[in-house]
Amino acid sequence: MKWKRPLAWIAGAAVAAGIGGFVFAAAGFAPIAASSGHWAVTDWFLHFAMRRAVKTQSLGVAIPPDVSLDDRALVLRGAGHYESGCAPCHGTPTTQPSVVVRQMTPKPPHLPPHIPSWEPEHLFWIVKHGVKFTAMPAWPALHREDEVWAMVAFLRRLPDLSEAEYRALAAGDAGSGNRLRSHDDPIGAVVAESCARCHGAEGLGRGAGAFPKLAGQTEPYLLASLRAYAAGERHSGFMEPVAAMLDDAALQRLAAYYAAMPAGAAEATAAGDRALGERIATRGIPERGVPACVQCHGPKEAPRAAVYPSLAGQYADYITVQLDAFANGTRGGTPFAHIMRSIAERLEPAERGAVAAYYSALAP
Incomplete structure (x- = not known):
């Protein structure tokens, strides 16, 4: 048949091209140097393929019904991480990526002008999964989609921010780090650079629920939590990278630093x-195997174990997020986390919210 000869030529050419490509690579001639950059056509094709892949593979992504991307607390959570985890490569509203980053191939884009070309679902997919063959990593805690949506909420705000607005969102009262840096103990610099941006120099958190209050928690609980983050046993794309960079001595000093801070006031507006929350906290739900919360988390007259956190006066939004993460199995934690997991999954969402509202209104 006439078509067989052309087909044989095509097959032969394909095999020859494959062999030629292998020989080219095996001989070490492939242009892998980052300094050489990409040809314009290569750069176009790679970005075209990436954009098409993101738009196709994000088709199943939907903004959860309980997530508002305009929620200021959600924006704050994303802002704190962007400053430390993203800005060095992607810049801020008025600063470009660092000179080192600009030598990468491909170069990470200066994000503010590019964000409007992506839908929230696209941004979610990129932040969660990363992009192969670039420096863009996947989210460190893939199952913590609540954190990924926080990043999306902030990214949507990024293009319209002035530098002052950006600093207010991303740094907050971390400026008090000048005072902390003057301390003889070098842990003050760690607090100033990494912790105060989200938790505040005084440990009272920022944004009324965006971040937890650490002040007044026991040192054993804070240390156990930091160690769990550092070991990857408590899951958070925000906290795991920070804790993993510190040695155990630094974790101990951090726990002592925040445990020594006075606890803040109660939040009575959640x-x-x-009333339902109080019943669950003080009596539990025996028919469902839910014990009274006060046995571990207080308040009660008898002493309680120092490895459990105090919940009185903690932000309701934070408690709710943690209970939800326990219930859906995405949180992890200290060696005692399995206890909370079995309890939270037996509570309805409204009951978890009620417990959070009750505890947030209690004086620490």
Whole structure:
């Protein structure tokens, strides 16, 4: 047949091209140097393929019904991480990526002008999964989609921010780090550079629920939590990278630093059925195997184990997020986390919110 000869030529050419490509690579001639950059056509094709892949593979992504990307607390959570984890490569509203980053191939884009070309679902997919053959990593805790949506919430705000607005969101009261840096103990610099941006120099958190209050928690609990983050046993794309960079001595000093801070005031404005929350906290739900929360988390007259956190006066939004993460199995934690996991999954969402509202209104 006439078509067989052309087909044989095509097959032969394909085999020859494959062999030629292998010989080219085996001989070490492939242009892998980052300094050589990409040809314009190569750069176009790679970006075209990436954009098409993101738009296709994000088709199943939907903004959860309980997530508002305009929620200031969600924006704050994303802002704190962007400053330390993203800005060095992607810049800020008025600063470009670092000179080292600009020598990469491909070069990470200066993000503010590019964000409007992506839908929230696209941004979610990129932040969660990363992009192969670039410096863009996947999210360190893939199952913590609540954190990924926080990043999306902030990224949507990024293009419209002035530098002052950006600093207010991303740094908060971390400027008090000048005072901390003057301390003889070098842990003050760690607090100033990494911790105060989200938790505040005084450990009271920022944004009324964006971040937890650390002040007044026991040193054993804080240290156990930091160690769990550092070991990858408590899952958070925000906290794991920070804790993993510190040695155990630094973790101990951090725990002692925040444990020594005075606890803040109660939050009496959280939505939720506080009466229901009080019943669950003080009596539990025996028919469902839910014990009373006060046995481990207080308040009660008898002493309680120092490895459990105090919940009185903690932000309701933070408690709710943690209970939800326990319930869906995405949180992890200290060696005692399995206890909370079995309890949280037996509570309805409204009940978890009620417990959070009750505890947030209690004086620490």
